Amino acid sequence: MRYPPEHKDRVREKIVHAASRRFRGHGRAVGIAQLMRELKLTHGGFYRHFSSKDELFNEALMASIKHMKGRMLEAAEKASPDRALEQIVSTYLSIEHCNHPADGCPLAALTTEIARQPMATRRTFERLLRIYSATFAPWMPGRTRAQREHAAMVLFSGMAGVLNAARAVPDEALRRALLEQGRDFFLRSLRVAP
Helix, strand or coil: CCCCCCHHHHHHHHHHHHHHHHHHHHCCCCCHHHHHHHCCCCCHHHHHCCCCHHHHHHHHHHHHHHHHHHHHHHHHHHCCHHHHHHHHHHHHCCHHHHHCHHHCCHHHHHHHHHCCCCHHHHHHHHHHHHHHHHHHHHHCCCCCHHHHHHHHHHHHHHHHHHHHHHHHCCCHHHHHHHHHHHHHHHHHHCCCCC
């Protein structure tokens, strides 16, 4: 049976989407055979789309940043211009984001693992961080574009750390306190009144 030309692209997109969620939710140790089985695809079929797990991981990483960037932009656009940064921080450091890593930011979910990965993966991660900084620079303090981009890079790196710590603690009250105090700290540091 012949498939239409776009079939291969749809299957690849399906694999990337599923892998993106699995990697963010379970880390880099996700097995390709299990992933393909869950998608009702063959393990051998994986290699029609990707040369290696590293290639899939890097592509899934970029797909996850598009998803998260969209969520953060939506939050900013729903707020008035003077409250957009507050909304970005509040959305990122929300209990919902904390409780759903598979749907969340790859910075928070995968940074510690990426530091041990091959240079190609680390470069993909660097692109991800630069995408965040360029996208959210308009809402950051600073006199120049470069200063605002660096502020955004530090903000998202710091928020990812707070989110990781909150995810790691089993005590729900402490988790919520970390997120709330993180929001307050970043907003005060950026001189945005909560």
